[in-house]
Amino acid sequence: xxxxxxxxxxxxxxxxxxxxxxxxxxxxxxxxxxxxxxxxxxxxxxxxxxxxxxxxxxxxxxxxxxxxxxxxxxxxxxxxxxxxxxxxxxxxxxxxxxxxxxxxxxxxxxxxxxxxxxxxxxxxxxxxxxxxxxxxxxxxxxxxxxxxxxxxxxxxxxxxxxxxxxxxxxxxxxxxxxxxxxxxxxxxxxxxxxxxxxxxxxxxxxxxxxxxxxxxxxxxx
Numbered sequence: 001x002x003x004x005x006x007x008x009x010x011x012x013x014x015x016x017x018x019x020x021x022x023x024x025x026x027x028x029x030x031x032x033x034x035x036x037x038x039x040x041x042x043x044x045x046x047x048x049x050x051x052x053x054x055x056x057x058x059x060x061x062x063x064x065x066x067x068x069x070x071x072x073x074x075x076x077x078x079x080x081x082x083x084x085x086x087x088x089x090x091x092x093x094x095x096x097x098x099x100x101x102x103x104x105x106x107x108x109x110x111x112x113x114x115x116x117x118x119x120x121x122x123x124x125x126x127x128x129x130x131x132x133x134x135x136x137x138x139x140x141x142x143x144x145x146x147x148x149x150x151x152x153x154x155x156x157x158x159x160x161x162x163x164x165x166x167x168x169x170x171x172x173x174x175x176x177x178x179x180x181x182x183x184x185x186x187x188x189x190x191x192x193x194x195x196x197x198x199x200x201x202x203x204x205x206x207x208x209x210x211x212x213x214x215x216x217x218x219x220x221x
Contacts (some may be wrong), residue, residue: 009089016054016064019044023061028114032062032122049148059128065099070136074143086144090164094171097189101175109184116179129172137165169200 022043026035037058039047057062073093081090100112102168119125141161144150150157175192 012054015044015046015050019046019051019054020061020064023064024115027062027118028111032118032125038060050197059124063128063132066132070139073136074139077140077143086147086160087164087200087203090167091196093198094168095193095200097193101185101189101192104185112185116168116176120176133165133169136168137161140165163203167196167203170199171196175221188207 005104011117019040023035023040026040026043037051038048040061041051044051051061055064073090076087076093077086080086100108103109103112119129137158138161144160145154145157148157171192174195175188178188178191
């Protein structure tokens with residue numbers, strides 16, 4: 001890469017970060033649905049067309065960091081040491097606090113609370129999140145299938161990927177409920193980590209002995 005190309009790439013990345021930061025600030029102040037792309041463009045001092053060049057949809061503005069999260073997750077599984085299971089690598093990844101969940105500074109803690117409220121109040125963001133998590137599942141299943149030599153008709157990689165991403169999905173919901181109830185770091189991170197460990201133990205031992213129905217029907221003596 002020439003020096004000129006390097007400067008252009010850094011400028012583009014800086015512009016991307018500035019647009020995303022402006023969007024997060026506006027979304028936090030007024031909610032996702034109440035903010036237009038034009039307002040984000042004005043706040044970032046760029047044209048509306050420039051915003052769409054970097055972020056094809058409004059939802060992409062909000063979830064701009066999740067591509068990196070997906071790559072880190074896949075790398076954690078892909079680069080695990082010999083003899084380690086995919087589940088163990090996945091578990092090590094999700095039990096490590098990162099981003100706002102790891103932050104203890106008051107400003108970052110409250111930013112997490114604001115972000116949580118924005119998501120919970122927006123059906124569009126919740127729907128987009130489900131599509132993103134489905135994409136995570138597809139990517140992980142593909143990786144597991146390649147590593148295990150599974151055939152195109154084998155469902156094992158999909159079952160495993162859905163179970164693992166299901167843990168991540170459940171932890172997201174748990175963390176948000178905790179935040180909305182007033183829990184903040186460092187207690188929040190400890191509680192999420194404890195829940196993650198419990199869920200991973202369930203997956204590790206399998207589901208054969210989980211929720212075995214008793215002789216009495218639920219709700220009956």
